[in-house]
Amino acid sequence: MEVRMRKIGFIIHPVLFCLITGLLLPAVVTAPAACAAEKAEEASIEDLLKTAYEHKQHGRYEEAREVYAVVEQKLEQESPKNSDAQWKLIKGLMQIDLETGDTKAAFHRLESGLKQDAQRPELQAWAAQMYYEAGQYPEAKKHVASALALDGDQPRAHLIQAHLLTEAGKIDEANEAYRWFVRYYNRAQPEDAETLLVIAEGATQYARWNSVSQIFNFVVNTLCPDAFKADPLAWEASYLSGLILQEKYNRPQSGEEFQAALKTNSQAAPVYVALARTALEIREFDQSSELLERALKINPRLLEGLLLKCDLEIINGQYKDALKTVAAAEKINARSQLVLARKAACFLLLDGVPGPEDLKPYFDESETDEKTAENKSRFSQLLTKLLAQNPKPGYFLFEVGNLLEAKRQFAFAEFAYLKTKELMPQLSGPLTSLGMLYMAMGRTDLAQQTLNEAFSADPYHVRVSNMRKVLGVLESYGSIVTDHFVIRYDSKADYILGQYMADYLEEIYPEMVKQFGYQPPGKTQFEIYHDAKGLSAHQWFSARMIGLPWIQTIGASTGAVVALTSPTAMKEPYNWASVLKHELVHVFTLQQTKYKIPHWFTEALAVRSEGAARPQRFNQLLVERVPKNEIYGLDELDGVFVRPKSSANWDFAYCQSLLCADFMVAEFGDDALKKLLLSYQKQASTATAIQECFGISQEEFEKRYHAYLHKIADYLKGYPQEESALDFRELQKQYEANQDDPDLAGRYAYRLLRLRKKADARKIAQGVLKMKPAQAQAALTIAQLELLSEDLDSALAVLQAPLKSKTPDVEVLSLAGKLLLKQSEFDKALPVYQKGHATYPYQTEWLQGLSIIYQQEKNLKAMQETHLKLVHLDPADEESMKLLMEGYRKQGKLAEALRWGEAALQVDVLDPETHLALAQIALKLDRKKLAIRELKMLLHLQEDNADLRYLLAQTLLEDGQPEAARTELELLLKQNPDHADARKLKQKL
Numbered sequence: 011m012e013v014r015m016r017k018i019g020f021i022i023h024p025v026l027f028c029l030i031t032g033l034l035l036p037a038v039v040t041a042p043a044a045c046a047a048e049k050a051e052e053a054s055i056e057d058l059l060k061t062a063y064e065h066k067q068h069g070r071y072e073e074a075r076e077v078y079a080v081v082e083q084k085l086e087q088e089s090p091k092n093s094d095a096q097w098k099l100i101k102g103l104m105q106i107d108l109e110t111g112d113t114k115a116a117f118h119r120l121e122s123g124l125k126q127d128a129q130r131p132e133l134q135a136w137a138a139q140m141y142y143e144a145g146q147y148p149e150a151k152k153h154v155a156s157a158l159a160l161d162g163d164q165p166r167a168h169l170i171q172a173h174l175l176t177e178a179g180k181i182d183e184a185n186e187a188y189r190w191f192v193r194y195y196n197r198a199q200p201e202d203a204e205t206l207l208v209i210a211e212g213a214t215q216y217a218r219w220n221s222v223s224q225i226f227n228f229v230v231n232t233l234c235p236d237a238f239k240a241d242p243l244a245w246e247a248s249y250l251s252g253l254i255l256q257e258k259y260n261r262p263q264s265g266e267e268f269q270a271a272l273k274t275n276s277q278a279a280p281v282y283v284a285l286a287r288t289a290l291e292i293r294e295f296d297q298s299s300e301l302l303e304r305a306l307k308i309n310p311r312l313l314e315g316l317l318l319k320c321d322l323e324i325i326n327g328q329y330k331d332a333l334k335t336v337a338a339a340e341k342i343n344a345r346s347q348l349v350l351a352r353k354a355a356c357f358l359l360l361d362g363v364p365g366p367e368d369l370k371p372y373f374d375e376s377e378t379d380e381k382t383a384e385n386k387s388r389f390s391q392l393l394t395k396l397l398a399q400n401p402k403p404g405y406f407l408f409e410v411g412n413l414l415e416a417k418r419q420f421a422f423a424e425f426a427y428l429k430t431k432e433l434m435p436q437l438s439g440p441l442t443s444l445g446m447l448y449m450a451m452g453r454t455d456l457a458q459q460t461l462n463e464a465f466s467a468d469p470y471h472v473r474v475s476n477m478r479k480v481l482g483v484l485e486s487y488g489s490i491v492t493d494h495f496v497i498r499y500d501s502k503a504d505y506i507l508g509q510y511m512a513d514y515l516e517e518i519y520p521e522m523v524k525q526f527g528y529q530p531p532g533k534t535q536f537e538i539y540h541d542a543k544g545l546s547a548h549q550w551f552s553a554r555m556i557g558l559p560w561i562q563t564i565g566a567s568t569g570a571v572v573a574l575t576s577p578t579a580m581k582e583p584y585n586w587a588s589v590l591k592h593e594l595v596h597v598f599t600l601q602q603t604k605y606k607i608p609h610w611f612t613e614a615l616a617v618r619s620e621g622a623a624r625p626q627r628f629n630q631l632l633v634e635r636v637p638k639n640e641i642y643g644l645d646e647l648d649g650v651f652v653r654p655k656s657s658a659n660w661d662f663a664y665c666q667s668l669l670c671a672d673f674m675v676a677e678f679g680d681d682a683l684k685k686l687l688l689s690y691q692k693q694a695s696t697a698t699a700i701q702e703c704f705g706i707s708q709e710e711f712e713k714r715y716h717a718y719l720h721k722i723a724d725y726l727k728g729y730p731q732e733e734s735a736l737d738f739r740e741l742q743k744q745y746e747a748n749q750d751d752p753d754l755a756g757r758y759a760y761r762l763l764r765l766r767k768k769a770d771a772r773k774i775a776q777g778v779l780k781m782k783p784a785q786a787q788a789a790l791t792i793a794q795l796e797l798l799s800e801d802l803d804s805a806l807a808v809l810q811a812p813l814k815s816k817t818p819d820v821e822v823l824s825l826a827g828k829l830l831l832k833q834s835e836f837d838k839a840l841p842v843y844q845k846g847h848a849t850y851p852y853q854t855e856w857l858q859g860l861s862i863i864y865q866q867e868k869n870l871k872a873m874q875e876t877h878l879k880l881v882h883l884d885p886a887d888e889e890s891m892k893l894l895m896e897g898y899r900k901q902g903k904l905a906e907a908l909r910w911g912e913a914a915l916q917v918d919v920l921d922p923e924t925h926l927a928l929a930q931i932a933l934k935l936d937r938k939k940l941a942i943r944e945l946k947m948l949l950h951l952q953e954d955n956a957d958l959r960y961l962l963a964q965t966l967l968e969d970g971q972p973e974a975a976r977t978e979l980e981l982l983l984k985q986n987p988d989h990a991d992a993r994k995l996k997q998k999l
Contacts, residue, residue, distance in 0.1 A: 064243060110308065131164045202241075282305035285301050319335050320339065330360075345399075364387075366422070408443070431444070461474055483542050494516065503541070506950055604693070626852050757787050759788055813842070963979045
């Protein structure tokens with residue numbers, strides 16, 4: 011799923027993206043060790059300017075300034091004045107000022123230059139660009155006019171003129187102004203790098219607006235390379251090429267271009283911002299922040315850097331911080347549509363998002379000012395002022411739409427994209443975003459139409475291409491339509507799964523409506539992706555959710571649509587019913603609160619709904635982090651979900667969210683969760699909702715909640731913690747300083763063994779055991795060494811002393827238990843596993859060992875209790891579910907047997923043994939319809955099984971379905987004409 015630009019043109023390859031997850035950034039190119047002042051004095055001005063330019067293009071700004079200073083001294087001594095050299099000096103210094111954020115100095119140089127050489131068209135064009143980028147449009151317009159009066163073909167002046175027309179809403183005139191670059195290139199055929207890059211920028215904008223794909227190709231494969239040939243130091247050529255490729259989501263090639271730019275200029279701040287945006291798009295948030303920080307350190311006034319910083323803050327829900335960043339950006343350019351878009355997004359997310367009907371009057375010329383004047387919100391005031399300056403602010407609307415869509419404000423985003431499309435139909439971006447939005451909303455017919463239109467406008471956009479492929483796969487899928495759901499599935503691979511999912515969703519729907527006091531309007535769409543067209547199920551699922559082939563989870567919900575990787579296509583099984591319920595909770599809570607619910611609370615409700623025991627990993631993290639008070643505040647949790655620094659942080663965010671819900675129920679009653687949800691439904695903030703629901707401040711709430719976490723962590727005392735991250739050398743240093751400490755020595759010996767230093771480990775461990783026979787790590791060291799020679803008896807013998815301690819080490823228990831099972835010493839293994847389970851009740855290892863022991867002892871009651879605990883701890887333990895089914899079946903408890911058989915299918919829906927057992931149980935319960943369903947599913951797996959088909963025909967006849975029975979018998983006799991029982995049964999019809 012990749013779109014590539016090559017010298018021969020654009021071609022599409024259906025291969026997996028190479029995601030940029032690490033960036034090799036070049037080291038800063040250092041200046042020569044010393045500067046020979048004498049040589050500088052002797053060099054000509056032309057040579058000095060060339061040297062200064064080289065320094066500047068390599069990012070050696072201080073060295074460049076030093077050389078320019080020598081040039082300035084030489085120029086002061088010249089007569090007559092060399093105006094060309096003077097211009098190169100001013101331009102070079104201005105560019106350094108701008109690239110390092112010293113805008114004030116740059117404008118000072120500009121004004122000085124204009125006083126000296128106002129008749130230079132290039133200088134006037136630069137003045138126009140600088141004033142335009144500062145948001146001073148009237149001044150920029152004046153300098154454009156001056157430049158074009160001096161040189162009607164001044165490219166930079168034409169570019170700024172086109173930009174100014176766009177900002178004034180004169181879109182048709184702006185389009186013609188961008189078209190000028192195509193005509194000028196064809197007419198003039200310029201060859202210098204600077205002109206080629208200005209032409210490339212203008213021509214690219216024309217290509218965007220008019221869907222001229224050949225121009226993109228020409229810019230990337232001709233103009234930018236030609237500019238680089240003309241000036242091998244023009245890193246800007248690689249940067250521009252990378253931006254175009256990045257715009258099309260061609261990350262591998264854009265990354266190559268950005269790295270090429272940094273190879274020339276390691277201080278090119280805009281390139282770091284571009285790489286930071288790439289990292290953000292693939293959800294590498296920490297890397298994005300690091301790259302952005304580097305860019306802003308080089309140039310603190312880099313507008314695109316501040317915009318990206320604002321985006322990161324909005325993603326994290328830090329709207330007040332984002333407004334501070336917007337204020338900094340406004341000091342650079344208060345008129346920029348991109349700056350105003352971020353400001354508007356913050357206002358909306360802080361103050362409330364209006365509906366489409368509330369927005370329409372602002373764009374309707376027939377509406378009076380009084381109708382819009384009633385709304386005095388900050389957003390309203392900003393929009394009114396902007397429309398007065400620019401009646402077609404397409405870029406503003408498009409950016410606000412993107413930002414609000416990221417916060418799941420779909421109705422606003424749709425309005426913004428549609429209005430952008432109306433005001434500036436030249437833009438392909440809104441079409442792309444609108445198509446993606448319709449996919450997120452489950453409106454696939456509209457998505458298909460819109461994405462096709464977007465693809466025609468921009469056939470090299472990777473996400474559009476990928477999403478159209480997803481729609482192609484969906485077209486081949488079957489559909490099951492129920493009262494409240496539409497399930498889309500691969501009808502060949504997942505026919506059985508689709509049927510069971512449909513039944514399960516309808517079964518839990520009434521319970522969830524009652525639980526949340528809410529019913530989603532319309533039918534919720536579930537899409538189950540399987541392997542197809544050479545790509546894995548997970549790649550298709552990922553492409554469905556984000557247009558790219560990788561996403562961390564196996565299921566996801568937009569609030570309107572749920573997509574899953576098919577469990578039948580996964581190597582590791584999972585409980586699909588739990589995942590369905592989890593994602594359906596998101597549908598309810600997100601829609602019910604109009605997406606205002608915090609991420610942590612919707613996850614808390616979703617995880618809690620699964621009904622499983624707290625995962626072992628959660629307990630591990632509680633033991634490790636809570637005693638150190640490494641606990642996230644509620645306001646932090648959303649940020650952790652969005653940008654976890656590690657999988658452990660991700661897990662702990664889920665753990666804390668779940669336990670916060672448990673705490674609320676324990677502290678404030680069974681209806682606490684529903685109360686809080688209703689507060690979010692009223693669009694309340696977390697602080698307001700907590701005060702309203704529980705009568706305490708958020709600070710007090712979190713204080714009590716953290717105390718609750720400490721109680722749980724205390725209960726888990728003795729729970730095994732991960733090995734200390736203490737460096738081996740530090741451990742060695744501590745051991746050498748205090749060799750008489752048996753616990754320290756034991757730890758050191760065990761670490762030596764892991765480093766394969768067996769002799770040293772044995773010697774130290776033996777010495778420890780002489781002092782303290784129950785020292786766990788020393789015993790484990792010797793036991794492991796004995797096992798290398800397969801001496802199980804000696805290994806067990808050395809473990810006896812630590813086993814008798816009050817709280818045995820978990821590794822000692824584990825190793826001893828495994829060795830005893832291996833020797834079939836079940837009576838001795840029993841107390842070991844019982845002790846392990848009593849000490850660490852959330853670990854499945856001890857229950858699995860007990861299950862083996864109870865099976866050997868034929869202790870059916872104990873075995874059944876063990877399996878019940880196992881499936882509570884691990885909802886994907888299909889084997890325990892099947893054993894429970896068989897156990898209850900033998901006891902004659904058929905209803906319970908049926909329940910556990912159905913639970914087993916929620917892990918492996920294609921297991922023929924379970925289907926057959928369920929059919930047999932259903933027949934004994936005289937539930938013929940259920941038996942018929944199970945037999946049909948079994949025959950879907952085993953079409954040629956004559957005995958099964960006969961049993962199905964017989965059951966259909968007994969259920970009063972003679973025609974269906976006849977059909978099955980005819981098929982059976984066609985496959986097996988000599989089936990005597992089938993012939994007899996057919997005669998009865």
